[in-house]
Amino acid sequence: MNQHFTAPAEATDQPRATPQDVVRLVDLKRRFGATPALDGVSLTVRKGEILGIIGRSGAGKSTLIRCLNGLERPDSGEVFIEGREISRLGERDLQPLRRRIGMIFQHFNLLSAKTVEDNVALPLKIEGRPKAERLQRAAELLDLVGLSEKAKAYPASLSGGQKQRVGIARALAARPALLLSDEATSALDPETTRSILALLKDINRQLGLTILLITHEMEVIRSIADRVAVIDAGRIVEEGPAWSVFAEPRSDITRSLLGAIRPQLPAELAGRLLPSAGTETILRVDVAGEAARGPLLSDLAAAVPGPFRLVHGGIDHIQQQPVGTLFLAVPGSEAGHLADVITFLKARQARVEVLGHVANSV
Numbered sequence: 458m459n460q461h462f463t464a465p466a467e468a469t470d471q472p473r474a475t476p477q478d479v480v481r482l483v484d485l486k487r488r489f490g491a492t493p494a495l496d497g498v499s500l501t502v503r504k505g506e507i508l509g510i511i512g513r514s515g516a517g518k519s520t521l522i523r524c525l526n527g528l529e530r531p532d533s534g535e536v537f538i539e540g541r542e543i544s545r546l547g548e549r550d551l552q553p554l555r556r557r558i559g560m561i562f563q564h565f566n567l568l569s570a571k572t573v574e575d576n577v578a579l580p581l582k583i584e585g586r587p588k589a590e591r592l593q594r595a596a597e598l599l600d601l602v603g604l605s606e607k608a609k610a611y612p613a614s615l616s617g618g619q620k621q622r623v624g625i626a627r628a629l630a631a632r633p634a635l636l637l638s639d640e641a642t643s644a645l646d647p648e649t650t651r652s653i654l655a656l657l658k659d660i661n662r663q664l665g666l667t668i669l670l671i672t673h674e675m676e677v678i679r680s681i682a683d684r685v686a687v688i689d690a691g692r693i694v695e696e697g698p699a700w701s702v703f704a705e706p707r708s709d710i711t712r713s714l715l716g717a718i719r720p721q722l723p724a725e726l727a728g729r730l731l732p733s734a735g736t737e738t739i740l741r742v743d744v745a746g747e748a749a750r751g752p753l754l755s756d757l758a759a760a761v762p763g764p765f766r767l768v769h770g771g772i773d774h775i776q777q778q779p780v781g782t783l784f785l786a787v788p789g790s791e792a793g794h795l796a797d798v799i800t801f802l803k804a805r806q807a808r809v810e811v812l813g814h815v816a817n818s819v
């Protein structure tokens with residue numbers, strides 16, 4: 458069966474992805490009538506990484522997943538799974554390739570009439586593995602996801618988070634090359650979401666498992682993705698290390714997806730902002746990487762004589778990289794001191810935005 462994945466170097470079927478690429482999509486197009494669901498998507502999922510694909514409803518995420526697991530044929534373009542092009546394969550050849558992709562879903566998709574351990578072992582049963590091996594593997598996986606004591610329980614008796622843990626264990630049963638998470642935390646409360654994301658990150662680190670996360674939630678990307686690709690109207694509009702996309706979103710759609718989790722000026726202060734002159738100007742200062750690591754504020758104080766105050770903000774860490782937003786109040790609204798502050802900050806690679814002015818000291 459593995460012959461499908463070792464990518465024999467046939468003259469007519471030369472693999473075009475390196476062994477480090479678990480998935481490689483090349484200029485994928487799929488149109489439904491007038492709607493281009495995928496409009497030239499090229500993307501690579503590298504071995505061992507967590508790649509997040511984020512987009513709004515209708516952006517093309519489900520179509521992309523269906524092309525990946527062979528449920529949908531692209532109109533053009535190529536889909537490589539572990540170096541093997543799959544988009545023109547027949548159903549029989551697709552079956553073993555599909556097993557290389559374990560999937561977890563928003564609504565868990567567990568079989569209610571089967572126990573937890575039987576749900577987990579199901580992919581192995583389909584593969585025709587002996588019962589002892591199935592139970593042994595299910596026990597290992599339930600231990601991995603922290604649910605050993607629920608082996609004989611039925612899904613109806615589990616919480617949403619526990620159901621998703623069973624879903625993760627089942628997805629890993631056949632030792633897939635890729636775990637594909639399709640909105641797997643969208644139905645869960647924030648605390649359960651955090652615990653499921655922590656589990657996925659743990660499994661990624663412990664087993665070196667490659668994970669592709671499809672989501673509409675930036676928070677999911679922020680917590681665990683190494684890289685992120687933003688999809689909109691069937692196109693990848695932005696792609697890069699998660700921290701840098703958060704620090705410097707380039708497309709409007711990314712900025713809008715980030716909206717909810719981007720640091721904001723507290724409402725009380727935002728409500729007092731005036732469009733023109735006040736006694737102080739409020740600046741939004743976004744910093745990342747080196748700019749966020751250094752002693753930015755003390756350097757500013759030393760280099761630009763005159764007052765400024767930090768009124769809100771701080772430095773966060775995304776994939777071990779500092780990413781921060783500082784809101785500064787600087788006296789005046791004209792050239793001079795304020796202009797010197799802005800010039801200094803920009804020279805330190807900070808992005809500076811004048812949000813407005815306040816009449817009184819805040």
Ligand SMILES: Nc1ncnc2c1ncn2[C@@H]1O[C@H](COP(=O)(O)OP(=O)(O)OP(=O)(O)O)[C@@H](O)[C@H]1O
Pocket residue numbers: 489492493494512513514515516517518519520521673
């Ligand atoms: N079978 C289909 N027939 C007609 N149009 C389709 C079909 N599948 C998808 N589309 C259209 O293609 C576009 C992309 O849809 P897709 O389901 O891939 O988006 P999505 O990002 O997964 O959205 P959601 O998050 O809401 O599931 C949408 O405009 C959708 O209406």
